[in-house]
Amino acid sequence: MLTDKQQKSWAEFLDCIQGLCSNAEFHNWIAPIQCLEETETKIVLEVPNIFVQEYLLENFKEQLLLFLPTTSDNKPSIEFTIKEPTQQPQKAASNFPLHPKEDTSFNQLYTFENFIEGPSNQFVKSAALGVAHRPGKSFNPLFIHGGVGLGKTHLLHGIGHYIHNTHKRKKSKCITTEAFINDLVFHLRNKSIDQMKNFYRSLDVLLVDDIQFLQNRLNFEEELCNTFESLINQNKQIVITSDKPPSQLKLSERMIARMEWGLVAHIGMPELETRIAITQHKAQQRGLQFSDDVIYFIADHSYDNVRQIEGAINRLCAYAHLMHVDITKAIAESVLKEMLQYHATQKVSVEGILKSVSLVFDVRIADLKGESRMKNIALARQVAMYLAKELINDSLTKIAMSFGGKTHSTLLHAAKKIEQELKTNLTLSRQIQMVKRNIQE
Ligand code: ADP
Numbered sequence: 264m265l266t267d268k269q270q271k272s273w274a275e276f277l278d279c280i281q282g283l284c285s286n287a288e289f290h291n292w293i294a295p296i297q298c299l300e301e302t303e304t305k306i307v308l309e310v311p312n313i314f315v316q317e318y319l320l321e322n323f324k325e326q327l328l329l330f331l332p333t334t335s336d337n338k339p340s341i342e343f344t345i346k347e348p349t350q351q352p353q354k355a356a357s358n359f360p361l362h363p364k365e366d367t368s369f370n371q372l373y374t375f376e377n378f379i380e381g382p383s384n385q386f387v388k389s390a391a392l393g394v395a396h397r398p399g400k401s402f403n404p405l406f407i408h409g410g411v412g413l414g415k416t417h418l419l420h421g422i423g424h425y426i427h428n429t430h431k432r433k434k435s436k437c438i439t440t441e442a443f444i445n446d447l448v449f450h451l452r453n454k455s456i457d458q459m460k461n462f463y464r465s466l467d468v469l470l471v472d473d474i475q476f477l478q479n480r481l482n483f484e485e486e487l488c489n490t491f492e493s494l495i496n497q498n499k500q501i502v503i504t505s506d507k508p509p510s511q512l513k514l515s516e517r518m519i520a521r522m523e524w525g526l527v528a529h530i531g532m533p534e535l536e537t538r539i540a541i542t543q544h545k546a547q548q549r550g551l552q553f554s555d556d557v558i559y560f561i562a563d564h565s566y567d568n569v570r571q572i573e574g575a576i577n578r579l580c581a582y583a584h585l586m587h588v589d590i591t592k593a594i595a596e597s598v599l600k601e602m603l604q605y606h607a608t609q610k611v612s613v614e615g616i617l618k619s620v621s622l623v624f625d626v627r628i629a630d631l632k633g634e635s636r637m638k639n640i641a642l643a644r645q646v647a648m649y650l651a652k653e654l655i656n657d658s659l660t661k662i663a664m665s666f667g668g669k670t671h672s673t674l675l676h677a678a679k680k681i682e683q684e685l686k687t688n689l690t691l692s693r694q695i696q697m698v699k700r701n702i703q704e
């Protein structure tokens with residue numbers, strides 16, 4: 264039992280910080296904390312997860328020291344315990360009639376096994392695996408963000424498959440934000456909203472795709488936020504994908520705080536090596552045998568997103584079928600020309616290339632335009648010329664002029680040299696990838 268005096272200090276602490284943080288923050292982070300025991304020397308707090316503990320320690324250090332017992336080395340003397348997940352009985356809601364269109368089943372190909380790992384997505388894949396392995400017990404929610412076509416939906420479905428196969432009793436649902444909104448509209452119209460609420464709140468795992476579509480949909484936002492809160496409070500797993508990090512979404516403070524509560528993980532564009540592995544894997548899935556130079560060509564030219572790789576493979580596959588030919592690099596180049604040229608002409612300028620080369624190779628832009636024959640400068644200049652020739656759809660004479668008035672034969676010579684070098688020099692190929700990526704950013 265807590266005595267009046269002892270209760271007072273935790274209560275005072277709460278009073279004090281309530282004035283310091285927003286309602287949403289207090290509601291999200293502080294209200295779920297339970298004070299289990301409080302003595303002169305120590306206080307025992309029960310928190311729903313480790314993130315709340317960290318939030319408290321990081322944000323209210325001073326107030327904790329002021330109002331709560333301290334250790335001899337002047338730290339808050341707090342013992343934390345993590346709340347055990349409550350086992351909620353299954354509700355009759357599992358018979359909930361689903362709106363037929365919303366029953367999004369998982370894409371059979373979007374499994375963890377089919378997701379190729381590389382430095383740009385290793386972390387997010389591990390987080391997804393962690394969540395799938397122990398739903399509700401590690402990062403909750405897991406928030407995955409990144410550009411279009413980088414594998415967010417793939418990972419989301421991967422989690423779904425894994426849970427379906429390994430935790431047979433867990434009830435999970437994968438839904439796009441659009442479908443959630445449609446679902447809500449449908450049930451509002453049919454006056455069956457309670458049924459819907461019960462259904463969502465009875466889930467063990469909720470996988471929500473493309474949360475950015477919730478922006479500017481105020482009424483729907485509140486309902487989804489309530490659903491999140493209800494699930495998180497029961498330690499049920501939520502995974503959310505988005506094209507932006509939570510802080511950049513135009514959503515309420517409360518919703519953003521909810522989404523930032525767990526782990527926010529970024530998924531980036533795979534590096535060339537990973538793209539090569541993905542291309543090989545996707546071609547194999549289609550039963551296609553491409554030679555290494557065709558694979559390299561596709562991977563090298565698909566640098567915006569992974570979906571491009573699939574687009575390229577589909578085109579080549581159709582072409583091979585219709586024309587009854589084996590795909591060579593020359594055929595790949597001509598079939599994909601249109602598709603790749605489109606990307607090649609995207610707003611890339613000589614200045615953009617010079618800037619990026621100067622960063623990656625650590626040489627000054629003035630030197631790139633100059634005449635110096637120092638080895639590192641000459642190489643960086645040749646790379647810039649090679650990229651300008653590859654990426655800019657303009658006359659070579661004009662492009663060459665932008666390099667401090669060089670001739671078009673100097674440009675051609677430089678480009679050839681790099682092309683030759685690229686056949687054997689993996690480091691250079693990596694550096695060039697890096698330059699290309701930086702140009703786009
Ligand atoms: P997003 O949801 O991020 O827009 P998707 O998950 O729909 O992207 O991915 C686009 C396509 O790229 C899918 O076919 C997916 O299988 C594929 N893809 C993306 N990343 C990888 C990867 N690392 N390994 C294998 N396939 C991938």
Ligand code: MG
Pocket residue numbers: 415416417472473
């Ligand atoms: Mg997607």
